[in-house]
Amino acid sequence: MAVATVFGSLTYLPWPNESVDHRPVRRLSMAEARASNALVPIETERRRPAERFRFRGGSAARLQATECLATVALYEAGTDRDGQRAVIQVVLNRVGARGFPKTVCGVVYQGSARKTGCQFSFSCDGSQARRPETNGWEQARQAARRALNGYVYAPVGRATHYHTDWLVPYWRSSLVKVARVDSHIFYQRR
Numbered sequence: 194m195a196v197a198t199v200f201g202s203l204t205y206l207p208w209p210n211e212s213v214d215h216r217p218v219r220r221l222s223m224a225e226a227r228a229s230n231a232l233v234p235i236e237t238e239r240r241r242p243a244e245r246f247r248f249r250g251g252s253a254a255r256l257q258a259t260e261c262l263a264t265v266a267l268y269e270a271g272t273d274r275d276g277q278r279a280v281i282q283v284v285l286n287r288v289g290a291r292g293f294p295k296t297v298c299g300v301v302y303q304g305s306a307r308k309t310g311c312q313f314s315f316s317c318d319g320s321q322a323r324r325p326e327t328n329g330w331e332q333a334r335q336a337a338r339r340a341l342n343g344y345v346y347a348p349v350g351r352a353t354h355y356h357t358d359w360l361v362p363y364w365r366s367s368l369v370k371v372a373r374v375d376s377h378i379f380y381q382r383r
Contacts (some may be wrong), residue, residue, distance in 0.1 A: 226360055230378060235373060236369050236371060237371065240371035242351070243282060243346075243347070245345055246343060246345075248341045248342075257297075258296070258297040258341060262284060262301070262336075263337045266278075266281050266336060266337065267329050268313070269313055272328065279346055279348070279352075279379065282340065282345065282346040287353050301316065351381050352371055352379035354381075358373075368382060368383065369382070369383055
């Protein structure tokens with residue numbers, strides 16, 4: 194269950210021309226956050242389909258990208274097969290989107306050297322110090338290899354952001370809610 198709490202703590206980095214209000218906000222309870230998130234409709238008609246990812250690189254680069262994808266999938270979604278696929282799709286969507294690194298590992302570890310601002314919480318919150326479930330690695334690697342070969346997890350479309358339903362990130366209102374996979378909510382840019 195500890196892995197599930199990590200899954201939704203994706204942090205949004207503002208664009209260089211955006212200003213961010215850093216005033217303290219009252220933390221919502223889990224029930225309040227879930228109620229707030231339920232009020233925001235899923236706009237499936239605005240969800241754009243993701244394109245097949247085309248990996249460019251040699252065998253060593255492919256192996257490294259596979260490990261990065263498997264790592265983010267396992268730490269962020271645990272052994273949940275659909276959750277892993279959704280996380281992997283978000284990473285690949287970011288590789289092709291403006292404002293993000295252009296490599297899989299670059300996206301996965303963006304901001305990990307900072308105390309705040311990492312894109313996937315496992316990369317900067319100490320989660321890597323604990324060992325994830327070993328039985329999930331092969332499933333995560335298989336999902337990663339499949340995605341690098343062009344498999345698209347269609348339910349999240351071109352989503353570039355997500356969080357768990359018990360959190361309300363400050364960036365929520367700046368994006369379009371396009372999908373829900375179990376307790377995780379996915380967004381794309383307007």
